[in-house]
Amino acid sequence: MSDTSDFAAQVEALRPQLLRFARSQLRNDAWAEDAVSETLLAALEKPHSFAGRSQLKTWLVAVLKHKVIDQLRRHAREATVLTTDDGEDLDESLFDDSSRGHWREMPPDWGSPEAHLGQRQFFEVLEACMDHLPPTQGRVFMMREWLELSTDEICKELQITATNLWVLLHRARLRLRECLQQHWFNNARPA
């Protein structure tokens, strides 16, 4: 009996982290709560004995990813609504108007990856930047980068065209780059 309650306690202890992951992907508290509840219920229905906490977490995250995709599919229309932020075209600020379409400013040299990727704070900034993407861009970007869905799969789940998707990913990647420039690379002291 204590095994079961231990298991339930271990599962419950992972709820905050699962919620953080779900919110980061879904950008909607209600959907995230639903996805996490469904995940925990699925876990509690199957109290396998896990060798360790890390295996339990891995399994829960895998289940969560499926539940999150269910939420995206269920709420596809709302999940793909564009806000004014989504419409902002960074290309205009980056390139000049001439037919040559040159850079207005030379992109800065970010230096070697290891100078930055060895620092924990870099990843905190990266996550904050991802969480700050406009909601629809953020969802689509995370479907590529966290759920690792193909572009075809994303289009199918969200019922959007490939063209819509390219535009969203293009904007998300440029936004992320800009956010990192402002909040990390402008102040960076390489490790």
Added chain:
Amino acid sequence: MKIRRTCRDVTRLVLESQDRPLGALEALSLRLHWLACGGCRRFRDQQQLMQQAMDRWRQYRDGD
């Protein structure tokens, strides 16, 4: 099919190459452009750093 491209176009292709394979002529046009354009080389290097960052981030996420 264009062989000479603007920086705006090269940027679009560099970003798209992260989500689809580029055609042979597209890839060639990028390499040609990079020979002459330091700005786009910088952007390419930035994107490589970002891709490595995302790979590392994914590992952290799953492993933490």
